[in-house]
Amino acid sequence: MLSILQNRTYRHLFLAQIVALTGTGLATVALGLLAFDLAGERAGLVLGTALTIKMVAYVTVAPIAAASAEQTDRRKMLIGLDLVRMAVAVCLPFVSEVWQVYVLIFVLQSASAGFTPAFQASIPDVLTDEKDYTRALSLSRLAFELESLASPMLAAALLLVVSSGTLFWGTAAGFAGSALLLLTIALPSPAPKAPRPVWERTTRGIRNYLRTPRLRGLLALNWVVSAIGAMVIVNTVVLVRAGMALPESSVALALAAFGGGSMLSAMLLPRLLERLPDRTVMLAGAGLGIAAMAILALAAFAQPLTFARLAIGWAVIGAGYSAVLTPSGRLLARSAHAADRPAVFAAQFTLSHACWLLFYPLSAWLMAAWGGGAAMLALALLAAAGLIAAQRLWPKDSASPVAHSHPDLPPDHPHLQGARPHAHPIIIDDLHPQYPQQTPR
Template sequence: MQTFQLLRSLRNPIFARLYTAQVTNLLGDALTWLGLALLAFEEAGNNSAVVLSGALTLRVTAFVLLSPFAGVLADRLDRKTILVTTHLARMGIVSLLPFVNAVWQIYAIVFALNVFYAFFTPTYQATIPLVTGQEDYPQAIALSSATFQLLGVLGPGIAGAIAAFVGARQVFFLDAFTFLIAAILIITLPGQLRVEQAAAQNRSSGRTWQDIQAGTTRLFADRYLRYALAMQLVTSVTGAMILVNTVGYVQGVLKLGSVQYGWVMGAFGIGATLAAATVGSLGQHWTRTTIILLGASLITTALLPASYVKLPFLLVLWLVAGAGQTLVNVSAQTLIADRTPTEFQGRVYGAQFAWSHLWWLFSYPLAGWLGSYREDTSFLYGSLFGLVLLVMIQLILSPKEQKYVHKSYWHEHEHTHDEHHRHEHHPSILVTEPHRHPHQHGSLRHAHAYSGLHHHYDCEHD
């Protein structure tokens, strides 16, 4: 039944084709990273782990630096053009990998590849609610996440079989072909995927930085989105512990092999996939913030006993942890669609993608340090750190239910400074004269910020 509800969003032919392009793109990613691992070992030998860790750091860095700008473009331009361009660019870049003969070339190509990935992902995320509509976007987001997690489990095995058949370097040509197929699928979508900008048809380059700031401003100004992003810090800390230290625990502490390590990480991916398949149903009965709290609690508590269990129990714990991480991430993405007007969703998805990956830049070194100095108990300390963060976030940032619930969007109008308009300004604006700029406005109270957006509150009564 849950699977049927997820697949219901595929009744929309535009989303069905967009989703097929995503599946093809994910298969290409699996080929990319397996091929990179083989290429790193071929070029660096025993130092291949250093090469891969450097490549992952460059990947996250590209996401943090460029995703907010990608969100701005997603709100300004035809998203179909952006999606096609990023696929074709990655096709060309991946085609260079078979000719690599130095480690620095791997770094350069990986960074260039993820520059375009940073533009693709927020644009794709913002496009899902644009093409599916109010009724189906929660299921569509969950389906995309479930597919991402499932291919995260199955993709490396599929890619490994293909690499064994065609060769380690030749696999990149097939990888490039998957990006070409995905681009063709998006090109054939009817019409444009452009957001109507009612009040901002004539945007100048001078507004670009303001629009980038606007995505982050909206993300942090909304108490629900702020709470979800903070909980993603919890899942990044605990998730990094799993990704970085599981191999050392399974093969170093438990004295098992790579096959058992594959089982454990497979359990993590399966848990994530199952959670993505059920999150839509949970959303019909629980609030999104409740689901986020549940997910963060699951992944942190799953790590708590993990340093003291054998393989069978570790499989169960990682199944639960994978489910917890997905409950948080999918609900956070859905909240953006719930609480952000369509014309601003690209900027907010871009900001969310950047900030959530910034958490991983902090979490990976922390996990590595705990794995080095507390190998036997790294999961225990990681869990305790995550639990402290969770409790603090819940106490400080948890949205309190109020009698009056306000939905909001931003607007711009000419105004002078009176009791309703007191806010910070760009230095170029003269506050002593009537002026215009985007700002936030409320029906019960007025809160203003120079952010590039304008928020208006509509009252709903319990």
């Protein structure tokens, strides 16, 4: 897996991701402490509002940023957004009012909503071999999980010698490091063949996404991982602290079990995806996560949930979660031409976070109203509905050539190559604005 780091451009991209993630992790800890300093017992409300603002920024800003990406040098855009994020991080230690936190978080997450899809869309342009790209996706998933484990420990170590506000300077350093690494490389910036109106550029990614059958299946799988993932992220602290009366360290261990399952799955996926289709692996991963959640729910109804059972269940759910998310970049890369990739990755970013925006509050409400067992069962049932939808929306032969006609094109058009009808795998674009029906040959 590490052999792909021999590619200098990708190596610098990956290092930029690592330092930015580390900075973001420090900000997560520092933001919680800042909320407590400003709001005391109302800190949870402040953080909940900040998370909602984050999701709203992700859902609304990403398509607009993708429209800008078509007309902008991608490397300059990424560096500029890193500098915006750095500037926000520098401002955070000086805030004195809660509303200032909300404004800065919106700016910060808006910049991230532009940065992340464009960054992700650049990787398949750099690693054009699909095996290398698959390894990069697994490495990226490992980086995310390691950051979730390492950043809190780094923050705890720093807090022994510095104040909580100083952590934001670490965040700023992370974004500055990312920008400096991006300065050292050249990134491909494929441009559309003809300029498009602003509205078309803004909505093109979501329209192309929803017109592609396998991506409609991916959206249903986003629903699945949001349902099971929200239960883990939102309610682990309640299950462990209130339900089991265990210390804070046990919360960290439970979340580490989820991350460990995800990391193990990510390490195994490159070889697995060489033998099995993406559809099989991703549907199986979703089914695994749902089954683990349902079994935990039934166990909670039978007798009080133990920490050992919860940790094992969280690890299995983490493995299924990663098996769905890690290969998703391959689907997106295959479903768009290079010029359209930022828009399609932005559509995935927007639509997947819309699912999280639904399930974050829903999982919290279910837990508060009905308890752990009922919440897990309800979310498992909602996730199962998403899995059924994914199976129906994502055809088994979605990568196969489709015989179709272009009655609007002249017989000598280069795309037809002298054949009418003709066949090739379908990517939604200007020549194929809708997924065509199979035409008899």
